Amino acid sequence: MTDMQPIKPKNFWERPEGVTGGIFMAAILLGGGFLLYKALPTLITLASNTLYLAGILAALAAVIYMVLDPKMRNLVWYVYKSIMRWITGIFVQIDPIGILKSYIEDLKDNLGKMNGQISNLKGQMYKLAEMIKQNQRNIQNNLSLAGKAKETGKEAMMVLQARKAGRLQDSNMKLEDLYKRMEVLYRVLTKMYENSEIMLEDLSDQVVVKEQEYKAIKASHSAMRSAMNILSGNSDKKYMYDMALEAMAEDVGQKVGEMERFMDMSKNFMDGIDLQNGVFEEEGMAMLEKWEKEGVSFLLGGDKNKIVSKASSPAETLDLNAPVKVPSKQERGGNQYDSFFEQ
Numbered sequence: 505m506t507d508m509q510p511i512k513p514k515n516f517w518e519r520p521e522g523v524t525g526g527i528f529m530a531a532i533l534l535g536g537g538f539l540l541y542k543a544l545p546t547l548i549t550l551a552s553n554t555l556y557l558a559g560i561l562a563a564l565a566a567v568i569y570m571v572l573d574p575k576m577r578n579l580v581w582y583v584y585k586s587i588m589r590w591i592t593g594i595f596v597q598i599d600p601i602g603i604l605k606s607y608i609e610d611l612k613d614n615l616g617k618m619n620g621q622i623s624n625l626k627g628q629m630y631k632l633a634e635m636i637k638q639n640q641r642n643i644q645n646n647l648s649l650a651g652k653a654k655e656t657g658k659e660a661m662m663v664l665q666a667r668k669a670g671r672l673q674d675s676n677m678k679l680e681d682l683y684k685r686m687e688v689l690y691r692v693l694t695k696m697y698e699n700s701e702i703m704l705e706d707l708s709d710q711v712v713v714k715e716q717e718y719k720a721i722k723a724s725h726s727a728m729r730s731a732m733n734i735l736s737g738n739s740d741k742k743y744m745y746d747m748a749l750e751a752m753a754e755d756v757g758q759k760v761g762e763m764e765r766f767m768d769m770s771k772n773f774m775d776g777i778d779l780q781n782g783v784f785e786e787e788g789m790a791m792l793e794k795w796e797k798e799g800v801s802f803l804l805g806g807d808k809n810k811i812v813s814k815a816s817s818p819a820e821t822l823d824l825n826a827p828v829k830v831p832s833k834q835e836r837g838g839n840q841y842d843s844f845f846e847q
Contacts, residue, residue, distance in 0.1 A: 775788075
């Protein structure tokens with residue numbers, strides 16, 4: 505199981521409704537400023553009347569109270585965020601359960617594609633390994649012929665066979681380096697496949713459970729109860745549940761995104777290889793090497809460095825026939841998303 509990456513919850517302005525909120529906030533400030541400018545002569549006239557002046561001062565005092573009182577300020581901010589979320593939800597999918605369900609479909613689709621990539625890569629690695637072995641046999645044969653030519657005084661034949669062996673040796677060095685890169689790719693893809701299978705199982709289980717819990721919370725939720733909770737300094741249960749679901753969706757989104765980017769990179773890498781003609785793109789090799797040196801993987805966690813090290817270690821032999829083993833829930837210690845809802 506991968507190490508869980510810490511997810512920093514997005515604040516209001518970083519979420520889709522934050523864009524809507526920013527637009528409305530700007531409109532309110534500009535509109536309010538314009539109306540105040542237009543109404544200023546009238547306000548000055550009204551302020552000359554003691555009764556009207558008292559009303560204006562009372563209204564100003566109420567505004568100052570809302571600004572200075574933390575509980576009232578939180579209540580107004582909560583109401584504003586709720587309205588912006590409702591407006592955004594009309595145009596954009598922001599329901600975390602709906603988003604998680606779409607990720608489940610993406611994962612199923614990606615796992616099918618990844619399985620095909622693994623099978624294709626395995627076939628190419630078998631061919632490459634056989635080419636390397638054949639080259640080694642030819643090198644030994646050419647060196648043997650060069651030795652015999654030297655013994656019989658055939659200098660030209662000796663040079664010809666020795667040069668053939670040298671060219672094959674240079675070719676094998678490149679092919680062996682390519683095989684190492686393909687081994688890294690294979691190990692990463694199989695580990696991503698394993699972790700994605702686990703994530704799909706955990707995510708599917710959580711969505712079934714959390715959808716029922718979420719419906720129950722929304723059924724018992726009311727704006728009045730939320731307001732009372734905020735005024736009394738307590739956390740609103742629905743809001744906290746929304747935040748947990750959004751953090752979970754953010755975690756899944758990062759991992760699905762990384763999975764898709766790596767699949768695209770591995771496809772480009774494989775598309776640039778032509779074993780029949782001994783051609784492979786240097787750009788694909790450079791992309792893979794760059795990925796190896798990048799930071800921690802969301803999907804692989806601390807396993808990334810171990811995988812790269814294994815591919816570079818002569819002591820670690822890759823068994824292409826070994827099945828991808830997905831550990832049971834008991835072996836991996838339960839559902840990886842339970843911690844998001846611990847309060």
